[in-house]
Amino acid sequence: MNMLWGAVNRAKQGQHVSGDVWMVETVNGSGMLVAVVDGLGGGEEAARAARLAEGVFRERAGRPLPELIRLSHEALHTTRGAVAGLLRIDPSQNSASYIGVGNIGIYVYSRKPIKPISKNGILGYRLPNLLELHYTYDPGDLFVLYSDGVSSHFAQDLRLDIRQPPQTLAEQILEHYGKHSDDATVVVVQT
Ligand SMILES: [Mn+2]
Numbered sequence: 790m791n792m793l794w795g796a797v798n799r800a801k802q803g804q805h806v807s808g809d810v811w812m813v814e815t816v817n818g819s820g821m822l823v824a825v826v827d828g829l830g831g832g833e834e835a836a837r838a839a840r841l842a843e844g845v846f847r848e849r850a851g852r853p854l855p856e857l858i859r860l861s862h863e864a865l866h867t868t869r870g871a872v873a874g875l876l877r878i879d880p881s882q883n884s885a886s887y888i889g890v891g892n893i894g895i896y897v898y899s900r901k902p903i904k905p906i907s908k909n910g911i912l913g914y915r916l917p918n919l920l921e922l923h924y925t926y927d928p929g930d931l932f933v934l935y936s937d938g939v940s941s942h943f944a945q946d947l948r949l950d951i952r953q954p955p956q957t958l959a960e961q962i963l964e965h966y967g968k969h970s971d972d973a974t975v976v977v978v979q980t
Pocket of ligand 1: 938
């Protein structure tokens, strides 16, 4: 497996702690699990909720996505709640699957019509009917997962060089499209 990835996370202006958490976990035999979690509210309490969800995802990274979402929903019932996007990429099959609950964005640079979406909901409070989306991608396609502290308009910016290293691209997206009014997170995975 030779996927490359990069990630950035910046706290809202004036805050020391970001309520966003990102995760990239390699899973034996089934590729990579990627998550962006945005804890509701801000600061420590938001971060606590987001880290709790991250812990569930890391511990059981090989389990099916709907199970991971349900377990994190249960784990977060004593918190303020969080929204999350969960992406699994398996390069041995060129397959990707996604579940998003709440306002987490995902954009895929591909020639194929790969347009995953998240459904409204809040882990810990209200789970939607879980919709797991499955895709076959072309090797080289680029997956971008981001919190709502990042404007989705980066996807239309043709000046962004998507062939640069994923870490540099993640930093550029944050620099040009991150909002200072919210915690902001970008994860870029190059397949
Ligand atoms: Mn947010």
